[in-house]
Amino acid sequence: MDYRTLLGAREDWWDRAACRGIDVDVFYPLPNDGAAAERALRVCGRCPIRAKCRQYAVSNREAYGIWGGMTERQRAALVRRRFADSQRR
Ligand code: SF4
Numbered sequence: 001m002d003y004r005t006l007l008g009a010r011e012d013w014w015d016r017a018a019c020r021g022i023d024v025d026v027f028y029p030l031p032n033d034g035a036a037a038e039r040a041l042r043v044c045g046r047c048p049i050r051a052k053c054r055q056y057a058v059s060n061r062e063a064y065g066i067w068g069g070m071t072e073r074q075r076a077a078l079v080r081r082r083f084a085d086s087q088r089r
Pocket of ligand 1: 003017018019020027043044045047048049050051053054066067068069
């Protein structure tokens with residue numbers, strides 16, 4: 001089952017996902033398996049909808065997995081930076 005099927009996503013942009021047809025388990029590597037994470041990130045690296053996917057994951061507070069070319073830790077850091085920036089304004 002790929003991400004689109006898992007999510008029941010109806011938006012057309014998912015049609016262009018580089019991970020279409022790839023089992024979603026690939027995007028949930030074990031925490032210490034850097035090689036597996038790299039494999040998933042390489043798929044994201046050639047994905048034309050990476051920015052939309054990342055925004056989707058951040059907006060929906062996806063706490064786990066690789067989305068939009070970012071690991072969960074990278075997304076959490078992004079959210080913290082955005083929050084810190086919003087507090088400075
Ligand atoms: S950025 Fe990665 S996880 Fe998101 S749709 Fe593209 S390939 Fe799939």
